Amino acid sequence: MTKLLEARGLTAFYGDFQALFGIDLSVDIGETLAIIGANGAGKSTFLRTITGLRPARGQDIRFDGKQIAGLAPEHIHRMGLSMVPEGRRLFPSLSVEDNLLIGASGGRTGQWTLDEVLKLFPALTERRHHGGAELSGGQQQMVAIGRALMSNPKLLLCDEISLGLAPKVVREIYAAIPLIRERGTALVVIEQDIQQALKVADRVYCFQEGRVTLSGTPSDLSLAQIKQAYFGTEVA
Amino acid sequence: MDILNLLIQGTLLGGLYALFAAGLALMFGVMRFINIAHGDFIVVSAYLLLVAVLTLGLHPLVGIALVTGLMAGAGYLGQRVLLNRVLDEDILPPVLVTFGLSIILQNALMEGFSADSQRVPAGGFDTASLSLGSEIAIGLLPLSMFLAAIGVLGVLHWIFFHTHLGRLLRATADDAAIVPLMGASNAHTFALATGIASAVVAIAGTMLAMKTNFDPTIGPSRLLFAFEAVIIGGLGNIWGVLAGGIILGVAQAIGAQIDAGFQILAGHIAFLVVLALRPRGLFAKS
Ligand SMILES: Nc1ncnc2c1ncn2[C@@H]1O[C@H](COP(=O)(O)OP(=O)(O)O)[C@@H](O)[C@H]1O
Numbered sequence: 266m267t268k269l270l271e272a273r274g275l276t277a278f279y280g281d282f283q284a285l286f287g288i289d290l291s292v293d294i295g296e297t298l299a300i301i302g303a304n305g306a307g308k309s310t311f312l313r314t315i316t317g318l319r320p321a322r323g324q325d326i327r328f329d330g331k332q333i334a335g336l337a338p339e340h341i342h343r344m345g346l347s348m349v350p351e352g353r354r355l356f357p358s359l360s361v362e363d364n365l366l367i368g369a370s371g372g373r374t375g376q377w378t379l380d381e382v383l384k385l386f387p388a389l390t391e392r393r394h395h396g397g398a399e400l401s402g403g404q405q406q407m408v409a410i411g412r413a414l415m416s417n418p419k420l421l422l423c424d425e426i427s428l429g430l431a432p433k434v435v436r437e438i439y440a441a442i443p444l445i446r447e448r449g450t451a452l453v454v455i456e457q458d459i460q461q462a463l464k465v466a467d468r469v470y471c472f473q474e475g476r477v478t479l480s481g482t483p484s485d486l487s488l489a490q491i492k493q494a495y496f497g498t499e500v501a
Numbered sequence: 502m503d504i505l506n507l508l509i510q511g512t513l514l515g516g517l518y519a520l521f522a523a524g525l526a527l528m529f530g531v532m533r534f535i536n537i538a539h540g541d542f543i544v545v546s547a548y549l550l551l552v553a554v555l556t557l558g559l560h561p562l563v564g565i566a567l568v569t570g571l572m573a574g575a576g577y578l579g580q581r582v583l584l585n586r587v588l589d590e591d592i593l594p595p596v597l598v599t600f601g602l603s604i605i606l607q608n609a610l611m612e613g614f615s616a617d618s619q620r621v622p623a624g625g626f627d628t629a630s631l632s633l634g635s636e637i638a639i640g641l642l643p644l645s646m647f648l649a650a651i652g653v654l655g656v657l658h659w660i661f662f663h664t665h666l667g668r669l670l671r672a673t674a675d676d677a678a679i680v681p682l683m684g685a686s687n688a689h690t691f692a693l694a695t696g697i698a699s700a701v702v703a704i705a706g707t708m709l710a711m712k713t714n715f716d717p718t719i720g721p722s723r724l725l726f727a728f729e730a731v732i733i734g735g736l737g738n739i740w741g742v743l744a745g746g747i748i749l750g751v752a753q754a755i756g757a758q759i760d761a762g763f764q765i766l767a768g769h770i771a772f773l774v775v776l777a778l779r780p781r782g783l784f785a786k787s
């Protein structure tokens with residue numbers, strides 16, 4: 266029993282449109298997983314289904330040994346599954362500090378406190394009383410990650426945390442990942458930048474049109490294989 | 502002196518209107534819920550105080566506390582059990598449901614209490630006044646209502662900006678869909694918002710009961726005053742409803758001075774003027 270998360274045959278629909286076709290995916294305790302795939306491959310839908318934001322009644326999703334399919338998102342969150350949503354989704358009328366504190370609404374205590382998050386992202390300290398909208402994109406992403414950490418998750422899901430950020434800022438954000446791992450938190454990172462994904466992850470899954478087309482450790486996978494799985498066509 | 506007197510009386514009345522408006526603004530702000538039965542809940546609170554004081558023989562203050570607790574609990578449960586089901590992206594279903602509720606409440610009150618106009622005696626307090634000079638007399642009841650209104654708005658301000666619940670309510674107003682990812686249940690937060698709004702409604706309704714005559718049909722016009730105060734003040738600002746209430750109250754006081762039949766109309770005119778000049782209200786968030 267070393268599996269922290271295990272989804273079997275996961276499907277998802279938007280009305281008549283099927284977005285996921287039987288996803289099998291597992292995350293080990295303490296592991297960092299990357300999910301790559303083109304726009305529209307179903308990566309965000311997968312995370313939304315796992316977290317309970319999208320209905321999953323009757324499906325098979327085990328987290329920390331318990332069946333979570335069909336539970337309310339706040340219940341799943343309180344079991345230790347937290348997400349940094351796509352597009353950051355900070356609360357615009359809350360200060361940086363309030364945005365962080367609200368992440369702890371589920372009442373899970375542990376190593377991550379307001380002070381620890383500010384230590385992880387020192388740039389936020391002097392802006393803690395500012396509104397979220399006054400921050401740079403990178404700082405907003407730091408708040409979104411910090412907010413998710415405030416619930417002391419066992420598993421942290423990060424949906425495209427580098428989207429729209431300059432390379433230097435992306436490096437700054439990714440520098441935090443080892444420090445989060447160090448504390449025993451497992452991660453699932455959705456990333457469009459394949460190089461970045463290979464660098465950070467223990468294992469990589471590639472999604473294409475709602476299916477897993479490839480999975481393995483970065484050293485096992487060749488770039489040609491990944492491109493094939495990513496785009497679905499033979500790349501010369 | 503006459504003008505000063507009008508301003509004072511209108512301002513004091515405005516406190517009551519601010520209380521009418523606060524609950525409405527809170528529910529709309531947090532969950533885009535337009536409660537058409539808002540005015541009828543104010544009237545229900547007035548009747549509950551009537552029962553507490555005249556039937557049960559309780560002291561008015563004890564009655565107010567009781568009605569406030571009762572309404573808060575009923576508001577929480579009503580939201581949790583009934584109204585949460587009609588909350589969606591679409592703002593129309595809550596309007597329809599609470600419109601129906603409004604009619605049901607009016608009929609039930611008519612059945613239970615008849616159409617007779619009622620008033621809750623406040624034990625002589627309602628006629629006592631402070632005189633300032635020879636021409637201005639401030640009624641103790643309107644004055645304490647105004648102070649209570651400030652107190653209630655102060656408590657709301659404190660809840661919103663200095664408690665965890667307030668943080669949650671502000672976040673829910675911003676982006677309710679993502680709040681469950683913070684570990685908080687939307688259903689519970691919505692119900693708490695309605696519970697708080699209902700407590701404010703209860704305070705407003707019990708004050709109304711002591712201040713003027715009421716009957717089962719006056720709910721919709723209280724709803725209208727509440728809407729006008731909210732829109733004059735601008736949504737999304739707790740103290741905006743106080744300004745809105747006072748502007749409405751002063752306009753009505755001036756109107757009444759010109760002609761008794763002109764009181765309500767003057768309030769509507771003030772509302773339309775503000776709406777024309779500042780469509781988003783005087784203190785709207787950008
Ligand atoms: N709210 C929605 N309504 C309808 N279709 C959607 C919605 N969200 C996503 N989709 C569709 O589902 C598929 C997967 O989308 P998504 O999970 O966002 O992909 P990714 O995150 O990999 O870019 C896409 O075809 C997308 O158009």
Ligand SMILES: [Mg+2]
Nearest residue numbers: 308309310351
């Ligand atoms: Mg996505």
